[in-house]
Amino acid sequence: MTATGPSETWWARVPGPVVDAAVVAVAVADVLFNLAGSSGLAQVMAALACTVLAARRRFPLAVFLLTLPASLMLDIVFAPFAALFTLAERSRDRRLLTVCALLFALASATPWPLDDLSAHERTWTAVYFFYTLATAAAPVLLGQLVQARRDLGHRIVEIEEAREHERLLHSQAVLARERAQLAREMHDVVSHQVSLIAVQAGALQVAAKDQDSRDGARTIRSLSVDTLDELRHMVSLLRASGGNTTELTPQPTLADLHKLVTTSGIDTELTGDLPSDIGTPAQRAVYRTVQEALTNVRKHAPGARATVHLWHEPGFFGVTVTNTRPTRSSLPLPGSRQGLIGLAERAELLSAVFESGPTTDGGYRVTLRVPANGDT
Structure with missing residues (x-):
């Protein structure tokens, strides 16, 4: 660039x-x-x-x-x-x-x-x-x-940096949808077929009259069960992952939030905290929400100050990013809003609620609300 x-x-x-x-x-x-x-x-x-x-x-x-x-x-x-x-x-x-x-x-x-x-x-x-x-x-x-x-x-x-980041988030959202579709196909089709194989092998193990047939059926049933376990693990990974090169590079967590805020180039204050035992997908969703919100502040609200507030309450936790009104006029550039769409889709995978909109004083607020039992 x-x-x-x-x-x-x-x-x-x-x-x-x-x-x-x-x-x-x-x-x-x-x-x-x-x-x-x-x-x-x-x-x-x-x-x-x-x-x-x-x-x-x-x-x-x-x-x-x-x-x-x-x-x-x-x-x-x-x-x-x-x-x-x-x-x-x-x-x-x-x-x-x-x-x-x-x-x-x-x-x-x-x-x-x-x-x-x-x-x-x-x-x-x-x-x-x-x-x-x-x-x-x-x-x-x-x-x-x-x-x-x-x-x-x-x-x-x-603006070029924000557009590049928006394109990256959009590609990650598309990849997440493709992986979710693949996970559904594996769960609905492949897992079903392997389950039938395990059932038929169990029936054959019971009905077989010679020892060799029973041993072969037992082996097929055991391999089918192991395959089902591997498939469930792969489906969980596909549903949880949403970024590119997930297996090659470590994904961001709550530990990376401080660095994200301090290197954002915006006057930003990080307040509050989150429970240390929340799942990795939820940590990644919180990080991406803060990242996209600060990118939008830099792009659409030049000169504004931002506050990143981490919070938790009985049954829920999340993050709220609020910025003040801009002190300088922004360039009237078109936006695809794919970043916010990607965040809403990521929240849906966690059964969470994503909200965004302007504030009464001319600023903007983005909120991610995650149920405590849906962060895995």
Whole structure:
């Protein structure tokens, strides 16, 4: 599986220190070009503005604010633009970005040193303010575009992973149905025929007159009984198994839930517990339910928090996965809902109840309720 993300663009592969050095160098050139006739204070502010650009990735807002004095005292553009672009790339607060653009336009348009202005000068100051404000929109919009592209790349990767997992769950559900059908055929047809063989061999053992015939009938009856036991064992295995390569790889159990939650990439809290003596099929059903629910949270509710609650009560036990409403909008992608269908089918094999649906606060809840006598 491959996905094109923002990290694959050529400029993203340039080392960060190299980019920082280039940004500082261009800012220094811009300052030197406009430094003629400036005061000592202006030179200090210009040096500060160029120096702090190296830390703009870690402290974008503070760096931008430190470039404003130099913008007020000198006719420089690059240093505040670079800081404003970095801030827009990392911040999702559009009000803050609007205020910062206004501050830059005000600092650039205000004449230095501050003294009384004539009416004509005030008019041109206002014109220059709006012109600079329109210019400041460029780094803000570009930074927001880079941020949106990066988020989109990450979302595409998450969606591809969720689709791959959904396809895997669907294939497991199909395999489980095929194995259940095969188990029924073995139980209804093969077991019946072998039972008839055992009955006929028993009758022959009783009716046979010579010892050799009775020994042969006894052997046939004994082999038939052993075959029936093996068939019952195979039918139980086919009904219990639902994943691919069941005999080759260990299936997940309750012991794997903590790792599943911590590696889900979602802010998830695991609470409660389950009895330690529940059967392996039920443990696997609980694990798959949590796995599918967290996958759906990552796919359909970006930014939401999830809670995985394990519970048990007299006669029943199960798991409830609840997530809050998403904090970011999700992409409107079609879904086959095969994951939830597979979970409902898996619950049916255990005589359990599977429920899913939205909550009143905009989140979603998935519940698996297993009877205590149906977990084997």
